[in-house]
Amino acid sequence: MNGVFSKEIPNDRRPLFLRIANKVEQHDPYFIQKTDVVGVLGLSFLQKITAAYRILAYGTLTDSVDEYIRIGESTAILSLRRLVKAIIAVFGDHYLRPPNNSDITRLLQIGEQRGFPGMLGSIDCMHWKWKNCSTAWQGMYTSHCHEPTIILEAVASQDLWIWHAFFGLPGSLNDINVLDWSPVFALLANGHAHPVNYTIDGHEYTMGYYLADGIYPNRLTFAKTIPCPQGLKKKYFAKAQESARKDVEWAFGVLQARFAIVRGPVRFWDEETLADIMKACIIMHNMVIEDE
Structure with a gap:
Protein backbone atom coordinates (compact mmCIF):
# COMPACT_ATOMS: atom_id res chain seq x y z
CA MET A 1 0.00 0.00 0.00
CA ASN A 2 2.90 2.38 0.58
CA GLY A 3 3.80 2.24 -3.10
CA VAL A 4 0.23 2.95 -4.12
CA PHE A 5 0.00 5.85 -1.69
CA SER A 6 3.28 7.41 -2.81
CA LYS A 7 2.21 7.37 -6.46
CA GLU A 8 -1.36 8.49 -5.79
CA ILE A 9 -0.76 11.62 -3.68
CA PRO A 10 1.75 14.33 -4.75
CA ASN A 11 4.27 15.28 -2.06
CA ASP A 12 2.97 18.84 -1.74
CA ARG A 13 -0.57 17.56 -1.09
CA ARG A 14 0.30 14.64 1.19
CA PRO A 15 -0.05 16.56 4.51
CA LEU A 16 -3.51 17.76 3.46
CA PHE A 17 -4.53 14.26 2.36
CA LEU A 18 -3.32 12.75 5.63
CA ARG A 19 -5.09 15.45 7.62
CA ILE A 20 -8.39 14.59 5.92
CA ALA A 21 -7.78 10.83 6.14
CA ASN A 22 -6.91 10.89 9.85
CA LYS A 23 -9.92 13.06 10.73
CA VAL A 24 -12.21 10.81 8.71
CA GLU A 25 -10.83 7.70 10.41
CA GLN A 26 -11.41 9.27 13.83
CA HIS A 27 -14.95 10.31 12.90
CA ASP A 28 -16.21 7.09 11.30
CA PRO A 29 -15.29 3.67 12.77
CA PHE A 45 -8.20 3.18 6.07
CA LEU A 46 -5.72 4.30 3.40
CA GLN A 47 -7.00 1.68 0.97
CA LYS A 48 -10.64 2.67 1.48
CA ILE A 49 -10.01 6.41 1.35
CA THR A 50 -7.63 6.19 -1.62
CA ALA A 51 -10.17 4.13 -3.56
CA ALA A 52 -12.85 6.75 -2.85
CA TYR A 53 -10.47 9.56 -3.82
CA ARG A 54 -9.66 7.92 -7.15
CA ILE A 55 -13.36 7.82 -7.99
CA LEU A 56 -13.77 11.50 -7.04
CA ALA A 57 -10.58 12.77 -8.66
CA TYR A 58 -10.59 10.76 -11.88
CA GLY A 59 -14.29 9.98 -12.30
CA THR A 60 -13.44 6.32 -12.80
CA LEU A 61 -15.90 3.46 -12.55
CA THR A 62 -16.19 1.93 -9.10
CA ASP A 63 -15.05 -1.49 -10.29
CA SER A 64 -11.87 -0.05 -11.86
CA VAL A 65 -10.13 0.34 -8.48
CA ASP A 66 -10.17 -3.41 -7.82
CA GLU A 67 -6.84 -4.25 -9.45
CA TYR A 68 -5.06 -1.09 -8.29
CA ILE A 69 -6.20 -0.79 -4.66
CA ARG A 70 -7.24 -4.46 -4.14
CA ILE A 71 -10.74 -3.46 -3.11
CA GLY A 72 -14.09 -4.73 -4.38
CA GLU A 73 -16.71 -2.66 -6.18
CA SER A 74 -19.28 -2.74 -3.37
CA THR A 75 -16.65 -1.79 -0.80
CA ALA A 76 -15.43 1.07 -3.00
CA ILE A 77 -18.98 2.44 -3.31
CA LEU A 78 -19.57 2.17 0.43
CA SER A 79 -16.19 3.81 1.13
CA LEU A 80 -17.06 6.70 -1.18
CA ARG A 81 -20.43 7.26 0.48
CA ARG A 82 -18.98 7.11 3.98
CA LEU A 83 -16.05 9.37 3.03
CA VAL A 84 -18.14 12.21 1.61
CA TYR A 95 -15.13 25.17 4.78
CA LEU A 96 -18.71 25.52 3.57
CA ARG A 97 -20.03 28.49 5.51
CA PRO A 98 -21.17 32.03 4.79
CA PRO A 99 -18.49 34.71 5.28
CA ASN A 100 -18.06 36.13 8.79
CA ASN A 101 -17.18 39.73 9.68
CA SER A 102 -13.46 39.37 8.96
CA ASP A 103 -14.19 37.58 5.67
CA ILE A 104 -16.61 40.32 4.61
CA THR A 105 -14.06 43.01 5.45
CA ARG A 106 -11.47 41.26 3.28
CA LEU A 107 -13.94 40.70 0.43
CA LEU A 108 -14.96 44.36 0.50
CA GLN A 109 -11.33 45.44 0.33
CA ILE A 110 -10.72 43.18 -2.67
CA GLY A 111 -13.87 44.46 -4.36
CA GLU A 112 -12.89 48.08 -3.84
CA GLN A 113 -9.43 47.44 -5.27
CA ARG A 114 -11.09 45.98 -8.37
CA GLY A 115 -13.39 48.98 -8.76
CA PHE A 116 -16.50 47.43 -7.20
CA PRO A 117 -16.94 48.71 -3.62
CA GLY A 118 -19.55 46.64 -1.79
CA MET A 119 -19.02 43.52 -3.93
CA LEU A 120 -19.07 40.22 -2.02
CA GLY A 121 -18.38 37.89 -4.94
CA SER A 122 -20.04 36.63 -8.10
CA ILE A 123 -22.98 34.25 -8.45
CA ASP A 124 -23.92 31.76 -11.16
CA CYS A 125 -25.25 28.24 -11.74
CA MET A 126 -23.63 25.07 -13.10
CA HIS A 127 -25.32 21.95 -14.51
CA TRP A 128 -24.09 18.47 -13.55
CA LYS A 129 -25.14 15.68 -15.93
CA TRP A 130 -26.98 12.79 -14.28
CA LYS A 131 -26.41 9.67 -16.37
CA ASN A 132 -28.52 7.32 -14.24
CA CYS A 133 -31.49 9.61 -13.75
CA SER A 134 -34.70 7.65 -13.34
CA THR A 135 -36.78 7.40 -16.52
CA ALA A 136 -39.80 8.76 -14.66
CA TRP A 137 -37.85 11.92 -13.71
CA GLN A 138 -36.03 12.59 -16.97
CA GLY A 139 -38.59 15.11 -18.22
CA MET A 140 -38.23 17.17 -15.05
CA TYR A 141 -34.43 17.02 -14.97
CA THR A 142 -33.70 17.46 -18.69
CA SER A 143 -32.05 20.83 -19.30
CA HIS A 144 -31.15 22.97 -22.30
CA CYS A 145 -28.41 20.46 -23.19
CA HIS A 146 -31.15 17.82 -23.73
CA GLU A 147 -29.83 15.57 -20.96
CA PRO A 148 -30.87 15.17 -17.31
CA THR A 149 -28.85 17.52 -15.09
CA ILE A 150 -28.83 18.79 -11.52
CA ILE A 151 -28.08 22.44 -10.79
CA LEU A 152 -25.44 23.89 -8.47
CA GLU A 153 -25.78 27.56 -7.51
CA ALA A 154 -22.60 29.03 -6.09
CA VAL A 155 -21.02 32.29 -4.97
CA ALA A 156 -17.24 32.58 -5.39
CA SER A 157 -14.64 35.24 -4.71
CA GLN A 158 -11.50 36.18 -6.64
CA ASP A 159 -9.39 33.57 -4.85
CA LEU A 160 -11.91 30.92 -6.10
CA TRP A 161 -13.18 30.19 -2.58
CA ILE A 162 -16.81 29.04 -2.83
CA TRP A 163 -18.80 30.81 -0.10
CA HIS A 164 -22.25 29.53 -0.94
CA ALA A 165 -23.40 26.29 -2.55
CA PHE A 166 -27.03 25.34 -3.19
CA ASN A 174 -33.30 28.45 -14.96
CA ASP A 175 -31.19 30.66 -12.72
CA ILE A 176 -34.16 32.77 -11.60
CA ASN A 177 -36.14 29.68 -10.52
CA VAL A 178 -33.11 28.42 -8.59
CA LEU A 179 -32.73 31.81 -6.91
CA ASP A 180 -36.35 31.65 -5.71
CA TRP A 181 -35.53 28.42 -3.82
CA SER A 182 -32.00 29.39 -2.80
CA PRO A 183 -31.07 30.36 0.79
CA VAL A 184 -28.37 32.76 -0.44
CA PHE A 185 -30.24 35.76 1.00
CA ALA A 186 -31.74 33.95 4.02
CA LEU A 187 -29.66 35.89 6.56
CA LEU A 188 -30.47 39.18 4.86
CA ALA A 189 -34.20 38.40 4.75
CA ASN A 190 -34.21 37.51 8.45
CA GLY A 191 -32.29 40.64 9.43
CA HIS A 192 -29.21 38.72 10.58
CA ALA A 193 -26.79 39.63 7.78
CA HIS A 194 -23.41 41.09 8.70
CA PRO A 195 -23.27 44.89 8.21
CA LEU A 211 -21.95 40.32 -9.71
CA ALA A 212 -24.39 38.40 -11.91
CA ASP A 213 -25.22 37.82 -15.56
CA GLY A 214 -28.20 39.24 -17.38
CA ILE A 215 -30.78 36.60 -16.42
CA TYR A 216 -30.84 37.60 -12.75
CA PRO A 217 -33.57 40.03 -11.61
CA ASN A 218 -33.00 43.74 -11.10
CA ARG A 219 -32.33 43.90 -7.37
CA LEU A 220 -30.03 45.94 -5.18
CA THR A 221 -28.19 42.73 -4.31
CA PHE A 222 -27.08 42.17 -7.93
CA ALA A 223 -24.82 44.22 -10.17
CA LYS A 224 -25.39 43.12 -13.77
CA THR A 225 -23.61 44.07 -16.95
CA ILE A 226 -24.98 46.60 -19.43
CA PRO A 227 -26.27 44.91 -22.60
CA CYS A 228 -25.13 46.66 -25.78
CA PRO A 229 -23.33 49.45 -23.91
CA GLN A 230 -23.13 52.84 -25.63
CA VAL A 248 -17.46 32.01 -10.25
CA GLU A 249 -17.12 30.38 -13.67
CA TRP A 250 -13.39 30.04 -13.08
CA ALA A 251 -14.18 28.41 -9.72
CA PHE A 252 -16.49 25.94 -11.49
CA GLY A 253 -13.71 25.10 -13.94
CA VAL A 254 -11.12 24.52 -11.21
CA LEU A 255 -13.60 22.42 -9.21
CA GLN A 256 -14.24 20.23 -12.25
CA ALA A 257 -10.52 19.98 -13.01
CA ARG A 258 -9.74 18.79 -9.49
CA PHE A 259 -12.67 16.37 -9.25
CA ALA A 260 -13.51 14.79 -12.58
CA ILE A 261 -16.61 13.16 -11.09
CA VAL A 262 -18.39 16.56 -11.19
CA ARG A 263 -17.17 17.22 -14.75
CA GLY A 264 -18.55 14.13 -16.45
CA PRO A 265 -21.93 12.38 -16.20
CA VAL A 266 -22.40 10.93 -12.72
CA LYS A 279 -20.71 19.25 -1.08
CA ALA A 280 -17.63 17.18 -0.20
CA CYS A 281 -15.86 18.18 -3.43
CA ILE A 282 -16.57 21.87 -2.73
CA ILE A 283 -15.27 21.49 0.84
CA MET A 284 -12.06 19.84 -0.38
CA HIS A 285 -11.75 22.49 -3.11
CA ASN A 286 -11.79 25.20 -0.44
CA MET A 287 -9.30 23.21 1.67
CA VAL A 288 -6.88 23.08 -1.26
CA ILE A 289 -7.24 26.85 -1.75
CA GLU A 290 -6.44 27.42 1.92
CA ASP A 291 -3.49 25.02 1.67
CA GLU A 292 -2.13 26.96 -1.30
Whole structure:
Protein backbone atom coordinates (compact mmCIF):
# COMPACT_ATOMS: atom_id res chain seq x y z
CA MET A 1 0.00 0.00 0.00
CA ASN A 2 2.90 2.38 0.58
CA GLY A 3 3.80 2.24 -3.10
CA VAL A 4 0.23 2.95 -4.12
CA PHE A 5 0.00 5.85 -1.69
CA SER A 6 3.28 7.41 -2.81
CA LYS A 7 2.21 7.37 -6.46
CA GLU A 8 -1.36 8.49 -5.79
CA ILE A 9 -0.76 11.62 -3.68
CA PRO A 10 1.75 14.33 -4.75
CA ASN A 11 4.27 15.28 -2.06
CA ASP A 12 2.97 18.84 -1.74
CA ARG A 13 -0.57 17.56 -1.09
CA ARG A 14 0.30 14.64 1.19
CA PRO A 15 -0.05 16.56 4.51
CA LEU A 16 -3.51 17.76 3.46
CA PHE A 17 -4.53 14.26 2.36
CA LEU A 18 -3.32 12.75 5.63
CA ARG A 19 -5.09 15.45 7.62
CA ILE A 20 -8.39 14.59 5.92
CA ALA A 21 -7.78 10.83 6.14
CA ASN A 22 -6.91 10.89 9.85
CA LYS A 23 -9.92 13.06 10.73
CA VAL A 24 -12.21 10.81 8.71
CA GLU A 25 -10.83 7.70 10.41
CA GLN A 26 -11.41 9.27 13.83
CA HIS A 27 -14.95 10.31 12.90
CA ASP A 28 -16.21 7.09 11.30
CA PRO A 29 -15.29 3.67 12.77
CA TYR A 30 -15.93 2.12 9.35
CA PHE A 31 -12.47 3.25 8.23
CA ILE A 32 -10.63 1.70 11.19
CA GLN A 33 -8.70 -1.40 10.15
CA LYS A 34 -10.12 -4.55 11.76
CA THR A 35 -9.51 -8.30 11.81
CA ASP A 36 -12.16 -10.88 11.02
CA VAL A 37 -13.14 -13.92 13.12
CA VAL A 38 -10.18 -15.96 11.83
CA GLY A 39 -7.69 -13.20 12.50
CA VAL A 40 -7.19 -11.99 8.93
CA LEU A 41 -6.42 -8.27 8.77
CA GLY A 42 -8.96 -6.29 6.75
CA LEU A 43 -8.59 -3.27 4.52
CA SER A 44 -6.69 -0.29 5.90
CA PHE A 45 -8.20 3.18 6.07
CA LEU A 46 -5.72 4.30 3.40
CA GLN A 47 -7.00 1.68 0.97
CA LYS A 48 -10.64 2.67 1.48
CA ILE A 49 -10.01 6.41 1.35
CA THR A 50 -7.63 6.19 -1.62
CA ALA A 51 -10.17 4.13 -3.56
CA ALA A 52 -12.85 6.75 -2.85
CA TYR A 53 -10.47 9.56 -3.82
CA ARG A 54 -9.66 7.92 -7.15
CA ILE A 55 -13.36 7.82 -7.99
CA LEU A 56 -13.77 11.50 -7.04
CA ALA A 57 -10.58 12.77 -8.66
CA TYR A 58 -10.59 10.76 -11.88
CA GLY A 59 -14.29 9.98 -12.30
CA THR A 60 -13.44 6.32 -12.80
CA LEU A 61 -15.90 3.46 -12.55
CA THR A 62 -16.19 1.93 -9.10
CA ASP A 63 -15.05 -1.49 -10.29
CA SER A 64 -11.87 -0.05 -11.86
CA VAL A 65 -10.13 0.34 -8.48
CA ASP A 66 -10.17 -3.41 -7.82
CA GLU A 67 -6.84 -4.25 -9.45
CA TYR A 68 -5.06 -1.09 -8.29
CA ILE A 69 -6.20 -0.79 -4.66
CA ARG A 70 -7.24 -4.46 -4.14
CA ILE A 71 -10.74 -3.46 -3.11
CA GLY A 72 -14.09 -4.73 -4.38
CA GLU A 73 -16.71 -2.66 -6.18
CA SER A 74 -19.28 -2.74 -3.37
CA THR A 75 -16.65 -1.79 -0.80
CA ALA A 76 -15.43 1.07 -3.00
CA ILE A 77 -18.98 2.44 -3.31
CA LEU A 78 -19.57 2.17 0.43
CA SER A 79 -16.19 3.81 1.13
CA LEU A 80 -17.06 6.70 -1.18
CA ARG A 81 -20.43 7.26 0.48
CA ARG A 82 -18.98 7.11 3.98
CA LEU A 83 -16.05 9.37 3.03
CA VAL A 84 -18.14 12.21 1.61
CA LYS A 85 -20.53 12.12 4.59
CA ALA A 86 -17.58 12.21 7.01
CA ILE A 87 -15.95 15.13 5.17
CA ILE A 88 -19.20 17.12 5.36
CA ALA A 89 -19.64 16.33 9.06
CA VAL A 90 -16.03 17.09 10.06
CA PHE A 91 -15.09 20.01 7.81
CA GLY A 92 -18.40 21.42 6.54
CA ASP A 93 -18.95 23.97 9.30
CA HIS A 94 -15.68 25.73 8.50
CA TYR A 95 -15.13 25.17 4.78
CA LEU A 96 -18.71 25.52 3.57
CA ARG A 97 -20.03 28.49 5.51
CA PRO A 98 -21.17 32.03 4.79
CA PRO A 99 -18.49 34.71 5.28
CA ASN A 100 -18.06 36.13 8.79
CA ASN A 101 -17.18 39.73 9.68
CA SER A 102 -13.46 39.37 8.96
CA ASP A 103 -14.19 37.58 5.67
CA ILE A 104 -16.61 40.32 4.61
CA THR A 105 -14.06 43.01 5.45
CA ARG A 106 -11.47 41.26 3.28
CA LEU A 107 -13.94 40.70 0.43
CA LEU A 108 -14.96 44.36 0.50
CA GLN A 109 -11.33 45.44 0.33
CA ILE A 110 -10.72 43.18 -2.67
CA GLY A 111 -13.87 44.46 -4.36
CA GLU A 112 -12.89 48.08 -3.84
CA GLN A 113 -9.43 47.44 -5.27
CA ARG A 114 -11.09 45.98 -8.37
CA GLY A 115 -13.39 48.98 -8.76
CA PHE A 116 -16.50 47.43 -7.20
CA PRO A 117 -16.94 48.71 -3.62
CA GLY A 118 -19.55 46.64 -1.79
CA MET A 119 -19.02 43.52 -3.93
CA LEU A 120 -19.07 40.22 -2.02
CA GLY A 121 -18.38 37.89 -4.94
CA SER A 122 -20.04 36.63 -8.10
CA ILE A 123 -22.98 34.25 -8.45
CA ASP A 124 -23.92 31.76 -11.16
CA CYS A 125 -25.25 28.24 -11.74
CA MET A 126 -23.63 25.07 -13.10
CA HIS A 127 -25.32 21.95 -14.51
CA TRP A 128 -24.09 18.47 -13.55
CA LYS A 129 -25.14 15.68 -15.93
CA TRP A 130 -26.98 12.79 -14.28
CA LYS A 131 -26.41 9.67 -16.37
CA ASN A 132 -28.52 7.32 -14.24
CA CYS A 133 -31.49 9.61 -13.75
CA SER A 134 -34.70 7.65 -13.34
CA THR A 135 -36.78 7.40 -16.52
CA ALA A 136 -39.80 8.76 -14.66
CA TRP A 137 -37.85 11.92 -13.71
CA GLN A 138 -36.03 12.59 -16.97
CA GLY A 139 -38.59 15.11 -18.22
CA MET A 140 -38.23 17.17 -15.05
CA TYR A 141 -34.43 17.02 -14.97
CA THR A 142 -33.70 17.46 -18.69
CA SER A 143 -32.05 20.83 -19.30
CA HIS A 144 -31.15 22.97 -22.30
CA CYS A 145 -28.41 20.46 -23.19
CA HIS A 146 -31.15 17.82 -23.73
CA GLU A 147 -29.83 15.57 -20.96
CA PRO A 148 -30.87 15.17 -17.31
CA THR A 149 -28.85 17.52 -15.09
CA ILE A 150 -28.83 18.79 -11.52
CA ILE A 151 -28.08 22.44 -10.79
CA LEU A 152 -25.44 23.89 -8.47
CA GLU A 153 -25.78 27.56 -7.51
CA ALA A 154 -22.60 29.03 -6.09
CA VAL A 155 -21.02 32.29 -4.97
CA ALA A 156 -17.24 32.58 -5.39
CA SER A 157 -14.64 35.24 -4.71
CA GLN A 158 -11.50 36.18 -6.64
CA ASP A 159 -9.39 33.57 -4.85
CA LEU A 160 -11.91 30.92 -6.10
CA TRP A 161 -13.18 30.19 -2.58
CA ILE A 162 -16.81 29.04 -2.83
CA TRP A 163 -18.80 30.81 -0.10
CA HIS A 164 -22.25 29.53 -0.94
CA ALA A 165 -23.40 26.29 -2.55
CA PHE A 166 -27.03 25.34 -3.19
CA PHE A 167 -27.39 22.01 -4.99
CA GLY A 168 -30.19 19.67 -5.96
CA LEU A 169 -32.78 21.42 -8.15
CA PRO A 170 -33.67 19.81 -11.52
CA GLY A 171 -31.93 21.04 -14.64
CA SER A 172 -35.15 22.14 -16.34
CA LEU A 173 -35.16 25.25 -14.12
CA ASN A 174 -33.30 28.45 -14.96
CA ASP A 175 -31.19 30.66 -12.72
CA ILE A 176 -34.16 32.77 -11.60
CA ASN A 177 -36.14 29.68 -10.52
CA VAL A 178 -33.11 28.42 -8.59
CA LEU A 179 -32.73 31.81 -6.91
CA ASP A 180 -36.35 31.65 -5.71
CA TRP A 181 -35.53 28.42 -3.82
CA SER A 182 -32.00 29.39 -2.80
CA PRO A 183 -31.07 30.36 0.79
CA VAL A 184 -28.37 32.76 -0.44
CA PHE A 185 -30.24 35.76 1.00
CA ALA A 186 -31.74 33.95 4.02
CA LEU A 187 -29.66 35.89 6.56
CA LEU A 188 -30.47 39.18 4.86
CA ALA A 189 -34.20 38.40 4.75
CA ASN A 190 -34.21 37.51 8.45
CA GLY A 191 -32.29 40.64 9.43
CA HIS A 192 -29.21 38.72 10.58
CA ALA A 193 -26.79 39.63 7.78
CA HIS A 194 -23.41 41.09 8.70
CA PRO A 195 -23.27 44.89 8.21
CA VAL A 196 -21.76 46.08 4.95
CA ASN A 197 -20.89 49.76 4.75
CA TYR A 198 -19.42 51.50 1.72
CA THR A 199 -19.69 54.76 -0.20
CA ILE A 200 -20.19 55.34 -3.93
CA ASP A 201 -20.29 58.91 -5.31
CA GLY A 202 -20.98 60.30 -1.85
CA HIS A 203 -23.92 57.95 -1.15
CA GLU A 204 -23.80 55.58 1.82
CA TYR A 205 -24.87 51.96 1.30
CA THR A 206 -25.42 49.19 3.86
CA MET A 207 -26.11 46.21 1.62
CA GLY A 208 -23.53 44.18 -0.25
CA TYR A 209 -24.11 42.80 -3.72
CA TYR A 210 -23.00 40.04 -6.09
CA LEU A 211 -21.95 40.32 -9.71
CA ALA A 212 -24.39 38.40 -11.91
CA ASP A 213 -25.22 37.82 -15.56
CA GLY A 214 -28.20 39.24 -17.38
CA ILE A 215 -30.78 36.60 -16.42
CA TYR A 216 -30.84 37.60 -12.75
CA PRO A 217 -33.57 40.03 -11.61
CA ASN A 218 -33.00 43.74 -11.10
CA ARG A 219 -32.33 43.90 -7.37
CA LEU A 220 -30.03 45.94 -5.18
CA THR A 221 -28.19 42.73 -4.31
CA PHE A 222 -27.08 42.17 -7.93
CA ALA A 223 -24.82 44.22 -10.17
CA LYS A 224 -25.39 43.12 -13.77
CA THR A 225 -23.61 44.07 -16.95
CA ILE A 226 -24.98 46.60 -19.43
CA PRO A 227 -26.27 44.91 -22.60
CA CYS A 228 -25.13 46.66 -25.78
CA PRO A 229 -23.33 49.45 -23.91
CA GLN A 230 -23.13 52.84 -25.63
CA GLY A 231 -20.38 55.29 -24.77
CA LEU A 232 -16.95 54.81 -23.24
CA LYS A 233 -18.20 54.93 -19.64
CA LYS A 234 -20.76 52.16 -20.08
CA LYS A 235 -18.40 50.08 -22.19
CA TYR A 236 -15.71 50.31 -19.52
CA PHE A 237 -18.18 49.26 -16.79
CA ALA A 238 -19.48 46.32 -18.84
CA LYS A 239 -15.94 45.13 -19.57
CA ALA A 240 -14.89 45.37 -15.89
CA GLN A 241 -18.10 43.72 -14.64
CA GLU A 242 -17.92 40.82 -17.08
CA SER A 243 -14.25 40.30 -16.24
CA ALA A 244 -14.83 40.18 -12.47
CA ARG A 245 -18.00 38.08 -12.84
CA LYS A 246 -15.92 35.28 -14.38
CA ASP A 247 -14.60 34.43 -10.90
CA VAL A 248 -17.46 32.01 -10.25
CA GLU A 249 -17.12 30.38 -13.67
CA TRP A 250 -13.39 30.04 -13.08
CA ALA A 251 -14.18 28.41 -9.72
CA PHE A 252 -16.49 25.94 -11.49
CA GLY A 253 -13.71 25.10 -13.94
CA VAL A 254 -11.12 24.52 -11.21
CA LEU A 255 -13.60 22.42 -9.21
CA GLN A 256 -14.24 20.23 -12.25
CA ALA A 257 -10.52 19.98 -13.01
CA ARG A 258 -9.74 18.79 -9.49
CA PHE A 259 -12.67 16.37 -9.25
CA ALA A 260 -13.51 14.79 -12.58
CA ILE A 261 -16.61 13.16 -11.09
CA VAL A 262 -18.39 16.56 -11.19
CA ARG A 263 -17.17 17.22 -14.75
CA GLY A 264 -18.55 14.13 -16.45
CA PRO A 265 -21.93 12.38 -16.20
CA VAL A 266 -22.40 10.93 -12.72
CA ARG A 267 -23.53 7.31 -12.48
CA PHE A 268 -25.05 7.10 -9.02
CA TRP A 269 -28.78 6.62 -8.66
CA ASP A 270 -29.92 8.51 -5.56
CA GLU A 271 -29.97 12.28 -5.13
CA GLU A 272 -28.69 12.15 -1.53
CA THR A 273 -25.39 10.60 -2.63
CA LEU A 274 -25.04 13.14 -5.43
CA ALA A 275 -25.59 16.02 -3.00
CA ASP A 276 -23.02 14.59 -0.58
CA ILE A 277 -20.47 14.17 -3.37
CA MET A 278 -20.93 17.75 -4.58
CA LYS A 279 -20.71 19.25 -1.08
CA ALA A 280 -17.63 17.18 -0.20
CA CYS A 281 -15.86 18.18 -3.43
CA ILE A 282 -16.57 21.87 -2.73
CA ILE A 283 -15.27 21.49 0.84
CA MET A 284 -12.06 19.84 -0.38
CA HIS A 285 -11.75 22.49 -3.11
CA ASN A 286 -11.79 25.20 -0.44
CA MET A 287 -9.30 23.21 1.67
CA VAL A 288 -6.88 23.08 -1.26
CA ILE A 289 -7.24 26.85 -1.75
CA GLU A 290 -6.44 27.42 1.92
CA ASP A 291 -3.49 25.02 1.67
CA GLU A 292 -2.13 26.96 -1.30
